[in-house]
Amino acid sequence: MVFGNKGSDSGTGVAFTRDPATGATGAYGDWLTDAQGEDVVAGIRNTLHLDDLAKLMPQVHKELMQIMHTLETHYKDLCDIEFTVEDGKLWMLQTRVGKRTAAAAFRIASQLVDEGLITLDEALQRVNGVQLTQLMFPRFDTKAEKKLIAKGIAASPGAAVGKIVFSAKAAVEKAASGEKVILIRRETNLNDLAGMVAAAGILTAGSGKLHAAVVGKRYG
Numbered sequence: 001m002v003f004g005n006k007g008s009d010s011g012t013g014v015a016f017t018r019d020p021a022t023g024a025t026g027a028y029g030d031w032l033t034d035a036q037g038e039d040v041v042a043g044i045r046n047t048l049h050l051d052d053l054a055k056l057m058p059q060v061h062k063e064l065m066q067i068m069h070t071l072e073t074h075y076k077d078l079c080d081i082e083f084t085v086e087d088g089k090l091w092m093l094q095t096r097v098g099k100r101t102a103a104a105a106f107r108i109a110s111q112l113v114d115e116g117l118i119t120l121d122e123a124l125q126r127v128n129g130v131q132l133t134q135l136m137f138p139r140f141d142t143k144a145e146k147k148l149i150a151k152g153i154a155a156s157p158g159a160a161v162g163k164i165v166f167s168a169k170a171a172v173e174k175a176a177s178g179e180k181v182i183l184i185r186r187e188t189n190l191n192d193l194a195g196m197v198a199a200a201g202i203l204t205a206g207s208g209k210l211h212a213a214v215v216g217k218r219y220g
Contacts, residue, residue: 002091004084005036009057012037012084015050015064017072020080020100023107027068029081037082037093060090071095076117077126078108102131102157134158152203155213160201168195175199188212 004012015029030047032040033056039045054061064083067090071079080098084091100108109123118126137158140146162180165171168191171183175198183199185192188211196202197219202212 002084002086003036004032004086005034005039006087007034009088010084010086011035011053012040013050013053013082014040015068015081015083016098017068017079017081018104018108018111020078020098020104023100023104023111025111027065037084057085057088060085060088063090067092073117076112078104102127102134105131106135155204156202156216158201160199162200165195165199168192168198171195171199185212188215 004010011031011033012035013029013031015027017027018025019028027050029050030040031050031053032045032047035045040047050061050064053064068079068081071081075095075097078098078100079095081095082093084093105127109118109126112118113120113123134157138160140159160180160182162182163174164184165174165181166184168183171181172194174181180200181198182201182203183192183195184203184205186205188196188202188204193215196212196215202216204212
């Protein structure tokens, strides 16, 4: 066993050989100095980007990038990697084919064809109709002027615009009059179903992510 919590020249991280959200090329991941693996995923400390690892431990970062390239070339796919640095030495813990969004799946498949790692037939086998459907959902115009006021987790694909309501009853009533609404709840439950179906979008703040996501995906 190796330990990443032995001081400033130790740490741990999770990395992807490409961005699993967008499919963009280039290493993507999180890193913590003087920490063990559970610290990265627990959310109790703010993680650093892999670029920060390059500044702190340039030789370790260079070795990591070389290994990630070797792994991706071998598996011919996006790789999800866990690693630990103990006293300045890099240790690879595990790797697997990484999960990705629908947009990233199409982009990565086409990139791997262009790079000669897979054939067009193999690329077509790596995407499916469900992922294609997700790309058809409405989305925000990335070129439009906007002011960011908050960030969250996209539990279901797509974008929605509407007036804010705070109850399922209000969502049903306003939707019936032709208004588009966003149902905002701390968390959702079965009693909110009618309002969720009527709403153009759902936003939760608590543990209702799973319920909201499942219903949201079901009704587009």
